[in-house]
Amino acid sequence: MSPTALVLFRRDLRLQDNPAWSAACAENARVLAVYIHAPEEEGQWAPGAASRWWLHHSLSRLDSRLRTAGGRLHVARGDTLEVVRELAGQTGATAVHWNRLYEPASIARDSTLKAALREQGLEAQSHSGALWSEPWQVETQQGGPYKVFTPYWRNLRPRLSAAxxxxxxxxxxxAQASNGLPLEALELLPRIDWAGGLADTWQPGEAGADEMLEIFADDAVNDYVRLRDLPARHGTSRLSPHLHFGEISPRQIHHELDRRARASSARSRPDIEPYLRQLGWRDFAHHLLFHFPHTPTESFNPRFARFRWADADPVLLERWQRGRTGIPLVDAGMRELWHTGWMHNRVRMVVASFLSKNLRQHWHHGARWFWDTLVDADLANNTLGWQWVAGTGADAAPYFRVFNPVTQSKKFDPDGSYLRRWLPELADAAASVVHEPWKDAGLLRRSGYPAPMVDLTASRQKALDAYARRG
Structure with missing residues (x-):
C-alpha cells in the first residue's frame, strides 16, 4: 500500500460511486482531496456565471462531507501541474488519481499532466466516472463514430448494467497540506446577488442530487412519458445540473430506478426505458464532442459553412435574452432561465428554434447565452442541443422544421399555467388569448406586454427562403 495519494476533484463532486476516490482510498494509507481552480485551462469555455454559483455551493457541500469524515477539501488556484507537484512534495504523495473529462481542453490538459507526472516518477491514474461508456468504446461496424443516436443507443443499451x-x-x-485557500478566495459567487432564484430552486451537492433522484423515482418516473413535455409540471428528473457536476452518476440513477422497478408489482411497475434513453443522449453528446471536437464553434454539417445567417442584432438578442419578444412561450422560457438557471427541455427547443430560425441569428449566440445562464451548462449537451434545433448538427431536426411557439404552447401548456407563472403581465389573460395576446390590443395596452417582435408566419418563410439559397 502506497503511503499517500492525491485525488483531483473536478466535476465529480461526490464520494459515492467515485472510481478515483475509491481507488485512492483502497490503495493508500492517506489521501488528500484536492480542487484546483484553473479557468485559464478551460479556455473560452471556462464556467459561466450560473455554473460558478453552483460550483461554489457544491464544493462547500463536498468539503463539509470530508470534514465530517475527519478531513477537508484542499482548495488551490493555478496551473494544475504546478499545484500537483507542490502538493506531492508537501505530502510525500506517490500517486495522483482523477476521473476523466472529455472536453477538448480537458483532454489536452490531462494528457500533459499524466505524462509529466509519470516522467517525475509518480503514479498517475485516470478513471471513468462520468459516463456509462467511454466515448471511444461504442463504434459502428466500420469502426468509426456514430452520427445518429438511434443506432448508437442500440449498441450502448445492451452494455449497460444496473449493478x-x-x-x-x-x-x-x-494527508495534510499547507497553503490551501478558503473557498471564497475563488470568487465564484456573483458580486451582485442576482442568484436568489437559483438558491430558491436548487440544492447543490451530493445530498441534493440524492433527494432529487428520490423525488423523481417516487413519483415522476411513473408518468414520465406523459408528463415530460409539460413545462408546468415537474415531469422530468431535473437531475441535469447534478449530473454535470458529478454529484450523482448515471450508474447510480440506473441502479436506483431499476431496483425500484423490480420491487414493484408487475401491474404498477414503471417503464424506466424512456428515461434511460434520454440519459443515453448525454453519452451520445460526449461521444460526438470527443470525435468531432470542432463542433462547439463550427456547424457539424459542412453544408452550413456558408449559410447566410442574419447579421447579429444586439437589440433582437437582448429582447430574446430578457424574455421580451412578445411570443409568450419564448418569453416564459427565457424568464424561467434567468430566474432559476434552468429551462424545461421542450421549451429549450422552442426558444432555440425561434432564435435560429424566426430571428435567423446564428446558433452561437444562443449557445453562449445558455452557457452563461444555465446551471447545467455542459459543453457536449449544449453543443448537441443547439446544433440539433438549428438543423446544423448530427442527427439534427431538419432546418426546415421550425417550431411554432403558439402551437407548442397550446399543445403542452393548454391552460396557460406555465405562461401565467413566468409572465405576470398575462396572469389574468383570458384562456382564448393567453397564447396569442396580440389578438387583444387592449390586453397589450393594459398589461404592458410587448407586441411580437416578428410575425411568426412571415419570419418562418424568410428562414425557409434562406435555407433554399444556402451554399
Whole structure:
C-alpha cells in the first residue's frame, strides 16, 4: 500500500460511486482531496456565471462531507501541474488519481499532466466516472463514430448494467497540506446577488442530487412519458445540473430506478426505458464532442459553412435574452432561465428554434447565452442541443422544421399555467388569448406586454427562403 495519494476533484463532486476516490482510498494509507481552480485551462469555455454559483455551493457541500469524515477539501488556484507537484512534495504523495473529462481542453490538459507526472516518477491514474461508456468504446461496424443516436443507443443499451454503484469508501487517514485557500478566495459567487432564484430552486451537492433522484423515482418516473413535455409540471428528473457536476452518476440513477422497478408489482411497475434513453443522449453528446471536437464553434454539417445567417442584432438578442419578444412561450422560457438557471427541455427547443430560425441569428449566440445562464451548462449537451434545433448538427431536426411557439404552447401548456407563472403581465389573460395576446390590443395596452417582435408566419418563410439559397 502506497503511503499517500492525491485525488483531483473536478466535476465529480461526490464520494459515492467515485472510481478515483475509491481507488485512492483502497490503495493508500492517506489521501488528500484536492480542487484546483484553473479557468485559464478551460479556455473560452471556462464556467459561466450560473455554473460558478453552483460550483461554489457544491464544493462547500463536498468539503463539509470530508470534514465530517475527519478531513477537508484542499482548495488551490493555478496551473494544475504546478499545484500537483507542490502538493506531492508537501505530502510525500506517490500517486495522483482523477476521473476523466472529455472536453477538448480537458483532454489536452490531462494528457500533459499524466505524462509529466509519470516522467517525475509518480503514479498517475485516470478513471471513468462520468459516463456509462467511454466515448471511444461504442463504434459502428466500420469502426468509426456514430452520427445518429438511434443506432448508437442500440449498441450502448445492451452494455449497460444496473449493478450496485460503488459505496463511499472507508478512509484510512487524511494527508495534510499547507497553503490551501478558503473557498471564497475563488470568487465564484456573483458580486451582485442576482442568484436568489437559483438558491430558491436548487440544492447543490451530493445530498441534493440524492433527494432529487428520490423525488423523481417516487413519483415522476411513473408518468414520465406523459408528463415530460409539460413545462408546468415537474415531469422530468431535473437531475441535469447534478449530473454535470458529478454529484450523482448515471450508474447510480440506473441502479436506483431499476431496483425500484423490480420491487414493484408487475401491474404498477414503471417503464424506466424512456428515461434511460434520454440519459443515453448525454453519452451520445460526449461521444460526438470527443470525435468531432470542432463542433462547439463550427456547424457539424459542412453544408452550413456558408449559410447566410442574419447579421447579429444586439437589440433582437437582448429582447430574446430578457424574455421580451412578445411570443409568450419564448418569453416564459427565457424568464424561467434567468430566474432559476434552468429551462424545461421542450421549451429549450422552442426558444432555440425561434432564435435560429424566426430571428435567423446564428446558433452561437444562443449557445453562449445558455452557457452563461444555465446551471447545467455542459459543453457536449449544449453543443448537441443547439446544433440539433438549428438543423446544423448530427442527427439534427431538419432546418426546415421550425417550431411554432403558439402551437407548442397550446399543445403542452393548454391552460396557460406555465405562461401565467413566468409572465405576470398575462396572469389574468383570458384562456382564448393567453397564447396569442396580440389578438387583444387592449390586453397589450393594459398589461404592458410587448407586441411580437416578428410575425411568426412571415419570419418562418424568410428562414425557409434562406435555407433554399444556402451554399
Amino acid at each position: 450496485p454503484p460503488l459505496p463511499a469508501p472507508s478512509i484510512a487517514g487524511f
